[in-house]
Amino acid sequence: MQPMRLTQLWSPTLKESPKEAEVISHQLLLRAGYIRKLAAGIYTFLPLGWRVVRKVEDVIREEMDRAGAQEIRLPTVQPAELWEESGRWEKYGPELMRLKDRKGGNFCLGPTHEEVITDLVRGELRSYRQLPLNLYQFQTKFRDELRPRAGLMRGREFIMKDAYSFDLDEEAARESYERMRSAYDAIFTRLGLAFRPVEADSGNIGGSLSHEYQVLAETGEDAIVSCPDCGYTANVEKAELGFDAGSVEEPTPLGRVDTPGARTIDEVSAMLGVTADRLLKTLVYDADGSPVVFVVPGGRDLNEVKAERLCSAESFAPAGAAMVEAVTGAAVGFAGPVGLDGVRVVVDRTLEGAADRVCGANETDVHLTGVMVRRDVEGAEFADLLEAGDGDRCGRCGGRFAAFRGIEVGHVFHLGTRYSEALGARVLDEEGTEVTLSMGCYGIGVTRILAAAVEQHHDGDGIRWPMVIAPYQVLVVPLQLRDERVVATAESIYERLGACGVEVLIDDRDLRPGNKFKDADLLGIPLRVTVGSRGVEKGQVELKARDSDDVHDVAIEEVVDRVASLVRGGLSGTGR
């Protein structure tokens, strides 16, 4: 990569942060001139931003190739027929950006490429001898998100690396899956990110086995829990909870109490003077048109993923007011599990021995007190319904979960035959019998990684890129352009660094030192070589790492070697 002069480089920095940017990575990427917004969730990458994208891609590419995957490029625009074949033209919903061509044919902008890749492969793969096969690409994906947010964190248009593996059977497919897992560990480690592989729910993509790669960040959208004792880490939607069974509370007499207008947990607990955990939160869901009632402790959230799994329904959503009223015979807000006839009632298992609880009476403006779940809720099923949270028991070892927030930068799925079956992707095995391919898919959010990296690597003055993905590795800053010795020294260092393969920038703009320093910090180049009159007088320049406050005076003849070795160290992950 060529060296570059700041007088040539287009990197428009902003002193003030555009008000649309709330999270730090969004603010800094805008201010430092890496990206600009075109529309909600749609961004342009400026020269520096694009260099970072390519750096990230290069790391991913190397590790994917090393793991035996082959890079290809699938189309962005996809015909509706394929999506109809897999059933997702209907199922995917409004997030799928649909288009018509001039002849009225239906197409979509690819939000993902299972259909396209499976179609490709079914036409070409005939024999088990051609397996295993793992194909990947870097692609611009488009998902018409309900609410794009936080800049690159959740865009509608974004760059993703997606890979798809094809194997003869389940066992081989799991080997492919594990190979990708180790590739992902290598990738995110090299990218300089603090991350966790997390057991995850596989969502509507289908499949049984799945891990998310979460970059730890307070601004992350995902909630994850991790057990400090056994290391089990999972998305809260998936996390297996332990619980203390067997505690049966003392019986209490059932009572009725008027609670005019008290509909929410907060209102009821305030009116009756009981804590929220004494209440039974009763939620009615619409599973394929029939109601199912779920009951969890007042202060807790129902885990919809777990709930949905219990129903195995095509459509599953909170019931509308009409259904709630039909089921309970009362206004919304007064539902309770007691006395509901002919409706499936599932109660969280932690409530099995519960007594002295409060719940809606299925009568407007009335609640029941002293409820004993076992005694009063006829035909109740018990199941794990809770969203895992901080302090909950780990389902693996009984330790206490700690909660984190994360940014999902990667996701690996074992798909099985979900798509190969639907699209008919089969090969002949050794015995000559036709076998449906076993698939896996593996995504990495390339542009989201920029946001995640900045979330993890910044300070009050700007970005602090890890060496591996920094757009340039070194910034040479001559402070006094009028001092010929300063200019000559800086130019010489700049040229020699470039000559030995270091990606170097020189701030040759005729600006005051303060401006140069501020921009240098904002841009986040890992190493800075400052050349000033005072130092040159003594035959020295200053070397400073962006992620440290230490400034080192270095003899002019030694800087190039020093810097080059620091760069090498940073790239190999052994130092900075």
Place this chain on the structure above:
RNA sequence: CGGGGUGUAGCGCAGCCUGGUAGCGCGUCUGCUUCGGGAGCAGAAGGUCGCAGGUUCGAAUCCUGUCACCCCGACCA
């Protein structure tokens, strides 16, 4: 889609309530002075006040509609 908020110069904002020829800071351009952590002075360029209707002698300001953007929620390979 529900709730909340914002659209005035490249960026950040005031002006709107109480209609009367559009302003401030930063940035940009020119000149001089400055020069180790976002300089000073002087001058200059730059705005369909998101858009469309309406009220009015007159609308950034009042009314109606609409669009865009942001935040919370729901949603989500």
